[in-house]
Amino acid sequence: MSKDFNQRALEYHEQQPAGKLAIHITKPTATQDDLSLAYSPGVAAPVRAIAEDPELAYRYTGKGNLVAVITDGTAVLGLGNVGALASKPVMEGKGVLFKAFANIDVFDIEVDAAQPEDFINTVARIAGGFGGINLEDIAAPHCFEIERRLSERLDIPVFHDDQHGTAIITAAGLVNALEIQGKKLSEAKIVCVGAGAAGIASMQLLVRLGAAKKNLFMVDRKGVIHSQRDDLNEYKQIFAVDTDARSLADACAGADVFIGLSGPDLLTAEMLRSMAPKPIVFALSNPDPEIRPELAHATRDDLIMATGRSDYPNQVNNVLGFPFIFRGALDVRARTINDEMLVAAVHALAGLAREPVPQVVLDAYGLETLEFGPNYILPTPFDPRLIDTVPQAISQAARDSGVARL
Template sequence: MNDQLKKSALDYHEFPSPGKLGIAITKPFETAAQLSLAYTPGVAEPVREIQADPENAYRYTAKGNLVAVISNGTAVLGLGDCGALAGKPVMEGKAVLFKKFADIDVFDIEVDAKEPKDFIDTVARIAPTFGGINLEDIAAPSCFEIEEKLIERCDIPVFHDDQHGTAIVLCAGLLNALELVGKKIEDARIVCLGAGAAGIASMRLAVDLGARRENMLLVDRKGVIHRDREDFSSLNKEKLEFASAAAAERRSLAGALAGADVFIGVSGPGLMKPEWLMLMAEKPVIFALSNPDPEIRPEDALAVRKDLIMATGRSDYPNQVNNVLCFPFLFRGALDVRARYINAAMKTAAVRAIAALAREPVPQEVLAAYGQKSLSFGPDYIIPKPLDPRLRDRVAPAVARAAVSSGAARLPYPAHYPA
């Protein structure tokens, strides 16, 4: 980041007041009578109602539209273990996105607890405050245990966005890219470089969408995860889900890419060599999502293969895989039917809604926001733009409908949603 951009970023966060969030009062509070309603003695009445039936908290408090964005700061952006407090600007930023795109209120909470049990206990104890919990910037493999245990202990949606948000947007783009190149996900040979939160979640979701495990190779720092590795017995259970019986010649990244249809990179910059693209099948799909520097830059990839479709995590290239396409609207749908959890049906519904939107004509306001004269479904437009206002109207209802039909919802499909 150059000096001017650095100064602009710091000034943005400092002035005219520190931070990016505030709290607004939502009820009249001008008279003595209103004071007595907002606090004592009037506040005793909703207390009694909630004590009699905890579900009344959704009637008399902000719980139903309040999400906690919670982190321990162990995997902040691409900066690593920065600590809980240093992660606060990111959590505030996430809160801004929730409010801007889906009108969801957020408390950002930074928990100084690196041990999973301590973190889990803290979050579980404060969970009654909220209608949902968005976990953020928590390092793997602890993030898997943390999310799993919190889902068990809480009766509200718990969602680790670094896992599932990335997976949902990636898979939406993947479905569209494969359609454009005339391939089916159940036939596609997929190589994923990166076996952390995003990599594991993306592979799992791809399976839910029809991909076959026998066609998938997961690669970490030591190569393809296979059953004959010396460290096999020490691998975490998430990696073991995708352990393959790959032959010796396919256990390196280059070997894995031979004949592959899809490369997913959620690892680090520059790890995909341009010449390895020539090993892949015709019309390969490349998701190089390391940010800000991808596994391979689009210009370098296109210099080698003209027949590929490519996505990155960057806004200055086509096909940006950006979690904001997903998480505000997924939570909007989940909150509006008072879901108990977010399940596979809700995630795949979000995938298909996002994918379908990219096939519709793009409104003029979106073109203007991105300085484009035209955008249409094709190799350079396989996923919608983050500022597309139609996302809320497509994704939230799809998630709500899936929550109701799968039994995750406490409320029926909202009457104000499209039929």
């Protein structure tokens, strides 16, 4: 980023009031009677009711529309382990997106916890006041254990967006790209560079959708994750394949799909040329992708290309997912966000991109036309249909799978 942009960002955040979130009052407070109802003695009535029936917290408090965005600051954007406090601007930003896109209230909580056990216990002890927990910017592999244990321990949705948000949007785009390219997910050879939270979750979801595990080639800093390696953690071990391929270049040969969740300029023109006809390239490292779209298109004229950037077509953007997923989960008071709900989100997003694009979206992007095809495989974040389509799919999946209270 340029110095000018960085300065603008600092000035944006320091404008009074500092930060990006504030709390507003939802009930009248103009009279003494109002204050008596809002606090003492009026609060005694809902307190007694909730003490007898905890479910009444959804009726008498803001719990049902309140999500905690919580981090330990160990994997913040591309900045790494900057610590809990330094992550606060990101957590506030996440709260802005929750509110702007799905009208969900957020408290951002930054937990200074060196060990996963401390973090888990802290979150579990404060979770009762919230309708859902959005885990954010927690480094792998601890993030997997943290999410699993909190999901088992709590009866509200726990969702690590860096894992599942990325996985859902990637999968939705890939479903459509494969359709356009005339390929089947069950037969596609898929290379994924990056075996952290997003990479592993994305591959898990693709398997759930029908990808063959033997066709998934994950690549970390040491090369292809293959069955002969003895340095794999339990999460990488799941995706160890029996292959002679050792390098990224080896894996790319004949591949139908490349998914980059790692770092800039890792996919070379030579590797791209070695891929199968009609390849699909999701270079999602941000702001600098694994291969520049200009180079990719100059190398292959038969590919579909997606990035994490807003200045190119086919942006894979998590804001298409998490606000609407939580909206659907909160609307039915779901006890968890399960695999069925993740799959429902994929199909809802993929299906929406195949529908005619509303004029309001064309106006927002200054376009005359936009239709399903190589340069439009995902809805845009400003598509007004998202708030109806995705939450409904999530709510229905929650009901069908038996995790909805309503």
